[in-house]
Amino acid sequence: MAKKIRYLDRNKEPMIEASERVKSFREYALGFSPNLALDEAKRCLFCKDAEQRCIKGCPIHVDIPGFIKKITEGDLLGAYKKIIETDVFPSICGRVCPQERQCEGSCILYYDTVRDRKAKGLPVSIGALEKFVGDFVRISGIKLTEEKALPTGMRVAVVGAGPSGLACAYDLAKRGHEVHVYEALPKAGGVMRYGIPPARLDREIIDYEVQRLESLGVKFFYGHVVGRTVSLSQLKEDYDAVYLSVGAGRGKLGLKGDHLKGVFSAIEVLTRVNLMEAYRFPEAPTPVDLGRKVAIIGGGFTAVDCAITSLRLGLETHVVYRRTRETSSARQEEWDHLLEEGAKIHWLTQPVEVLGNEKGEVIGLKCIKMELGEPDESGRPRPVPVPDSEHVIECDSVIFAIGQQANPLAYEGILETTRWGTVKVNEMYQTSVEGIFAGGDVINGGDTVVRSLAHGREAAKFIDEYLRTKNWTFTGG
Amino acid sequence: MFKVLHKESLTPKAFVMEVQAPHLASAQPGQYAVVQRTLESERVPLSILETTSEGARFLVEVRGRSTLELDVRLNEEPEIAYIEGPAGVPFEIRNYGRVLLISKNWGLASLFAIGKALNACGNSVSALHVGDTLENVYMIDELQSFCESVRVLTEDGSLEEGNVEIALRDYLDSAGKPDLVVCAGSNLDSSLVVDLCKREGIEVMAMVNTYMLDTIGLCLVCRVMVKGEQKLACVDGPWFRGDEIEWDYLLARENIYEDEEKQALEKFLKQLERERLRSRR
Ligand code: FES
Numbered sequence: 001m002a003k004k005i006r007y008l009d010r011n012k013e014p015m016i017e018a019s020e021r022v023k024s025f026r027e028y029a030l031g032f033s034p035n036l037a038l039d040e041a042k043r044c045l046f047c048k049d050a051e052q053r054c055i056k057g058c059p060i061h062v063d064i065p066g067f068i069k070k071i072t073e074g075d076l077l078g079a080y081k082k083i084i085e086t087d088v089f090p091s092i093c094g095r096v097c098p099q100e101r102q103c104e105g106s107c108i109l110y111y112d113t114v115r116d117r118k119a120k121g122l123p124v125s126i127g128a129l130e131k132f133v134g135d136f137v138r139i140s141g142i143k144l145t146e147e148k149a150l151p152t153g154m155r156v157a158v159v160g161a162g163p164s165g166l167a168c169a170y171d172l173a174k175r176g177h178e179v180h181v182y183e184a185l186p187k188a189g190g191v192m193r194y195g196i197p198p199a200r201l202d203r204e205i206i207d208y209e210v211q212r213l214e215s216l217g218v219k220f221f222y223g224h225v226v227g228r229t230v231s232l233s234q235l236k237e238d239y240d241a242v243y244l245s246v247g248a249g250r251g252k253l254g255l256k257g258d259h260l261k262g263v264f265s266a267i268e269v270l271t272r273v274n275l276m277e278a279y280r281f282p283e284a285p286t287p288v289d290l291g292r293k294v295a296i297i298g299g300g301f302t303a304v305d306c307a308i309t310s311l312r313l314g315l316e317t318h319v320v321y322r323r324t325r326e327t328s329s330a331r332q333e334e335w336d337h338l339l340e341e342g343a344k345i346h347w348l349t350q351p352v353e354v355l356g357n358e359k360g361e362v363i364g365l366k367c368i369k370m371e372l373g374e375p376d377e378s379g380r381p382r383p384v385p386v387p388d389s390e391h392v393i394e395c396d397s398v399i400f401a402i403g404q405q406a407n408p409l410a411y412e413g414i415l416e417t418t419r420w421g422t423v424k425v426n427e428m429y430q431t432s433v434e435g436i437f438a439g440g441d442v443i444n445g446g447d448t449v450v451r452s453l454a455h456g457r458e459a460a461k462f463i464d465e466y467l468r469t470k471n472w473t474f475t476g477g
Numbered sequence: 478m479f480k481v482l483h484k485e486s487l488t489p490k491a492f493v494m495e496v497q498a499p500h501l502a503s504a505q506p507g508q509y510a511v512v513q514r515t516l517e518s519e520r521v522p523l524s525i526l527e528t529t530s531e532g533a534r535f536l537v538e539v540r541g542r543s544t545l546e547l548d549v550r551l552n553e554e555p556e557i558a559y560i561e562g563p564a565g566v567p568f569e570i571r572n573y574g575r576v577l578l579i580s581k582n583w584g585l586a587s588l589f590a591i592g593k594a595l596n597a598c599g600n601s602v603s604a605l606h607v608g609d610t611l612e613n614v615y616m617i618d619e620l621q622s623f624c625e626s627v628r629v630l631t632e633d634g635s636l637e638e639g640n641v642e643i644a645l646r647d648y649l650d651s652a653g654k655p656d657l658v659v660c661a662g663s664n665l666d667s668s669l670v671v672d673l674c675k676r677e678g679i680e681v682m683a684m685v686n687t688y689m690l691d692t693i694g695l696c697l698v699c700r701v702m703v704k705g706e707q708k709l710a711c712v713d714g715p716w717f718r719g720d721e722i723e724w725d726y727l728l729a730r731e732n733i734y735e736d737e738e739k740q741a742l743e744k745f746l747k748q749l750e751r752e753r754l755r756s757r758r
Contacts, residue, residue, distance in 0.1 A: 184561055184692075186513060186558070187516070221500075223561035225563075225564055228508075228562070228563055229563060230500075250695050264698075267695050267697070268696035268698050277517070281737065282737070282744040284517060285542055285543055285546070285745075286690075287734050287738070287741065360729050407695060409712050
């Protein structure tokens with residue numbers, strides 16, 4: 001009997017109620033139970049040409065049907081091993097990837113990427129399954145002994161303990177190299193630690209992954225600012241190779257009135273709350289003061305993270321974005337969650353000025369309405385101002401979540417850069433200085449966690465090759 | 478964990494400590510470190526007084542919750558969970574000629590290493606130190622060891638009464654114009670010094686005093702305007718040419734978290750009080 005295709009009965013992860021989840025920073029998506037996971041796994045059609053579909057849609061090319069098959073076979077450890085062949089951190093990616101634009105967006109139940117047409121169903125919940133597998137192994141207490149090649153005697157320095165650096169360190173350690181990770185902040189994880197709120201990514205998960213690396217022999221040096229404590233050039237002398245993965249995390253402002261008291265970069269607010277736990281102030285000594293109403297400018301992941309944060313601080317939360325929801329790079333379901341939690345989201349709204357009082361404090365955000373006009377170069381309809389649509393959103397603070405810029409501290413004057421200030425590399429992640437590789441946001445200026453992981457792993461392969469051959473091909477340009 | 482090898486009270490409000498932190502060994506004059514007593518503690522930037530064979534020495538003035546926490550807790554357990562550094566751009570050490578250091582309160586900590594190094598490379602160095610009270614006067618002997626002249630005033634009159642402006646004017650009257658003035662410790666006082674120097678045509682370098690968070694150039698909380706451009710105190714500073722700093726901008730942002738700081742201090746004092754009661758029982 002032909003297997004019945006289950007187009008529509010996609011399982012949902014249990015969630016904490018909106019009214020309840022805004023009261024704390026604990027994770028609100030509670031994940032599949034084994035039974036739910038098994039049932040969801042059975043929806044997968046195990047496409048023969050998955051390479052052309054979900055696997056292609058995944059930036060790190062996880063063997064998706066492969067791991068889902070293992071779930072259906074009752075082999076969760078096998079499923080985990082399958083995932084970490086390509087994606088070292090299943091629990092993290094399962095939580096923070098925008099799957100709808102990646103694997104799930106190319107699931108045959110939802111979209112036939114081979115024939116390029118819409119299918120009639122909902123995709124397999126690949127993200128939730130990946131998260132389930134990662135969580136299962138972590139929570140079960142099973143200690144996986146990860147295989148490791150014999151020591152090569154080679155030493156590699158990784159600069160920056162964000163997703164890219166951690167992924168690279170993992171692979172290099174597995175290949176038998178001695179890996180030292182240099183991190184300025186007191187904890188590893190980069191943006192996963194100081195940026196993404198614990199409501200989306202529980203800190204225990206990052207701790208667990210860092211411990212996995214430590215048990216592979218990776219050593220971490222916190223409080224080391226490369227560019228100050230030690231220079232990149234010095235590291236290159238001290239090690240056989242260097243992987244630079246410092247991200248591009250410098251905040252950005254840029255609007256009339258952004259000097260006012262109450263104007264913040266997203267990074268500042270997120271760091272205060274998520275790294276320094278300002279939501280526990282004054283028990284935790286680091287404060288945050290956003291007043292009672294906050295306007296967040298931006299429509300990407302960072303804006304979502306700021307909104308999650310400010311709602312949980314109990315504030316009236318406005319999100320202001322000049323484009324539409326469809327063009328947002330955040331997960332669509334996150335917007336739904338925010339709406340449920342009471343955020344006011346102003347699509348097609350362009351902020352033009354932060355307004356202040358005579359004391360220099362923020363009192364509002366002046367905006368104009370936009371409408372969709374002719375498509376621009378990228379083919380997206382360009383938002384154009386609606387005449388006479390000026391209005392003011394009252395607020396005590398304004399958070400700029402409009403993207404980040406390069407932070408050149410580690411490589412200024414040493415590596416060739418692009419005109420955006422990011423580091424120039426060739427397709428093997430080699431920079432202009434032999435022995436120094438770079439990957440993650442420091443080369444692409446701001447992308448997803450999973451893309452950074454992919455860079456880290458690919459770079460590890462090329463670093464390994466370089467250590468054996470000492471071949472350097474960067475030619476500049 | 479970093480060991481505190483030595484800690485000594487100078488006044489009820491100030492102490493010096495020496496920490497074992499080899500990664501600070503490369504510190505140059507003008508740089509600072511960031512200290513968190515525990516991983517939950519606030520990130521406190523501290524000027525590096527001098528490097529030692531094992532790490533560095535710091536002069537800490539107790540001004541709020543986090544410095545008080547350091548003082549109290551280090552007496553109980555001489556360990557620090559996290560030290561980042563050296564951070565900031567080193568001060569340019571060269572022969573300027575005659576250099577005058579002007580410090581307000583803890584600003585002395587920031588000038589110490591600079592003055593020493595300037596003296597060592599042939600400058601003639603003098604110092605004016607102004608404390609709010611006698612409790613903000615310390616390390617004067619050490620200061621004298623590399624200065625031609627040192628003058629110490631307090632604003633409350635517990636020592637010779639005066640402020641930085643008076644001190645600088647007196648100096649100019651008696652000794653003439655120095656080739657460089659270096660000031661630190663208070664934005665308001667530094668801005669007054671800079672004003673006077675500008676009028677007199679004296680080159681002046683000042684340390685800006687801002688909130689800091691990540692201290693690696695990400696969050697922008699430490700932004701200052703220098704010559705019309707946004708600069709970050711944590712990575713581009715903390716030293717800038719005094720005449721190029723937009724002091725109004727700096728002064729407007731320097732007390733953003735004043736209320737919270739009070740609240741945090743009160744909370745901590747209460748906690749200490751409770752601990753005291755408990756230990757008496
Ligand atoms: S302290 Fe965050 S940018 Fe300077």
